[in-house]
Amino acid sequence: MRIAVAGATGNIGSLTAQALERGGHEVVRISRSLGVDLVSGEGLDDALAGVDAVVDTTNSTAADPAETVAFFGASTRNLLAAEGRAGVRHHVLLSIMGMDRVEGNAHYAGKREQERLVSAGSVPWTIVPATQFHDFGAMVASWTERDGVATVPPLLVQSIAPGDVADVLAEVAVGEPRGRYPDLAGPEPQDLVDMARRTNRARGHEVKLVPSWDGVFGPEMAGNVLLPGEGARLAPTTFDKWLAEQG
Numbered sequence: 292m293r294i295a296v297a298g299a300t301g302n303i304g305s306l307t308a309q310a311l312e313r314g315g316h317e318v319v320r321i322s323r324s325l326g327v328d329l330v331s332g333e334g335l336d337d338a339l340a341g342v343d344a345v346v347d348t349t350n351s352t353a354a355d356p357a358e359t360v361a362f363f364g365a366s367t368r369n370l371l372a373a374e375g376r377a378g379v380r381h382h383v384l385l386s387i388m389g390m391d392r393v394e395g396n397a398h399y400a401g402k403r404e405q406e407r408l409v410s411a412g413s414v415p416w417t418i419v420p421a422t423q424f425h426d427f428g429a430m431v432a433s434w435t436e437r438d439g440v441a442t443v444p445p446l447l448v449q450s451i452a453p454g455d456v457a458d459v460l461a462e463v464a465v466g467e468p469r470g471r472y473p474d475l476a477g478p479e480p481q482d483l484v485d486m487a488r489r490t491n492r493a494r495g496h497e498v499k500l501v502p503s504w505d506g507v508f509g510p511e512m513a514g515n516v517l518l519p520g521e522g523a524r525l526a527p528t529t530f531d532k533w534l535a536e537q538g
């Protein structure tokens with residue numbers, strides 16, 4: 292099959308493109324640095340010529356809800372319209388598990404808009420709601436790090452290896468549209484502060500971590516809120532195994 296990966300230079304997109312190629316598929320890589328801008332639509336029609344399925348792994352770094360809604364709204368509208376013109380038969384969206392249980396959060400506002408547009412659209416779809424990735428703890432700490440100190444919310448997450456997310460997206464993309472896919476999670480619950488501390492130590496990065504809810508993740512996300520529900524698909528790679536493989 293010929294499959295386009297939007298966000299193909301990113302963390303999950305690059306691994307998804309590799310997983311599809313390992314499976315013998317032809318991959319069209321989409322990102323601004325590769326000449327295709329989903330927000331303006333530049334280069335999109337050419338990129339989707341002859342494409343059977345699209346996997347959307349794009350991301351926005353905006354910290355404001357209006358900005359994330361604008362980014363994911365425009366990029367998704369442009370992508371779905373171009374898919375309609377090109378006759379694409381399957382749109383696969385990487386989303387975030389548990390967003391329906393949380394009010395607020397700027398990033399989630401944009402992702403909710405993205406899910407709304409995909410599920411109301413005319414291109415047959417699969418939305419894959421994944422838990423936080425194994426590198427999420429260190430990423431969250433990096434947002435606030437200053438003078439060797441960073442804050443991290445004491446979240447309970449059942450994090451998943453980026454490579455496992457990519458493998459599932461590749462598998463889903465070559466199959467039939469499924470609508471909303473089961474929750475996709477890693478094998479075991481983790482404490483985000485512990486994840487951040489151990490990842491930074493493994494990377495030789497000295498930083499003091501202070502558990503705190505004073506950030507983009509508030510106490511409404513505490514407890515079981517971010518843990519997968521019944522019927523979840525659990526990917527095999529533990530946080531410990533992923534950490535041991537970090538160079």
Ligand SMILES: NC(=O)c1ccc[n+]([C@@H]2O[C@H](COP(=O)([O-])OP(=O)(O)OC[C@H]3O[C@@H](n4cnc5c(N)ncnc54)[C@H](OP(=O)(O)O)[C@@H]3O)[C@@H](O)[C@H]2O)c1
Binds near residue numbers: 301421
């Ligand atoms: N981090 C987590 O724990 C987690 C958990 C569940 C789900 N997710 C979701 O996973 C998705 C992927 O995250 P990630 O960390 O892999 O993202 P990432 O590494 O930040 O990559 C984002 C990609 O989007 C591309 N992009 C950004 N703006 C674009 C535009 N206007 N047009 C075309 N391409 C554009 C970037 O390339 P250019 O800059 O070259 O354009 C890059 O390839 C996100 O939607 C996120 O919500 C994340």
